[in-house]
Amino acid sequence: QSALTQPASVSGSPGQSITLSCAGSSSDIGRYNHVSWYQQHPGEAPKLVIYDVNARPSGASDRFSGSKSGNTASLTISGLQAEDEADYHCSSYAGSDTYVFGPGTRVNVL
């Protein structure tokens, strides 16, 4: 059982915006502004798309944006494209240099 909670899947049509949620607790998401999101295509390693709640690493699409409210973080994908179809894992710093993850959300582009 994962420490963070994510919906199993979210679907959207090309061009739409979708929002993925990630629920944690006061010990992780609620305590630290260090939420990350990783995109993972089948058979590939996770790729960082958002860090520190809402920062984008160099090379990540500006269609990805993040936010946090209380113990819940969100990732919004704007202008959904076929290439966005993948699993998205949220992660939070959990103190003492450790991390917790969610089970991942499968994004389906209809």
Next chain:
Amino acid sequence: EVQLVQSGGGVVQPGGSLTLSCAASGFTFDDYMMHWVRQVPGKGLEWVALITWNGDITDYAESVKGRFTVSRDNRKNSLYLQMNGLSPVDTAVYYCARRRAGGNYLDSWGQGTLITVSS
């Protein structure tokens, strides 16, 4: 270009041992804390272990504590995960990952290596 290239995966019997390796290039390896993360096929990610830049501090998930040992050789730019007492629940893809310097996130990941524990 930052690269983390993993090796050492395979099939092992329950109770067996295996060592994973992660060769780093494209950055100053001994400036970085390194981690291991695993993923049961079709499931989410699970943090497994960390090691500080000089190896003086390590930490483990409760699920592997006492069985897994993380180490590094900065002269060889390499990270290792020695796994003993393996059980079927340890079957997963194992990733090495770099923690961003000055940050609290994992910014680069190896390609992953599948460990299957089965008789």
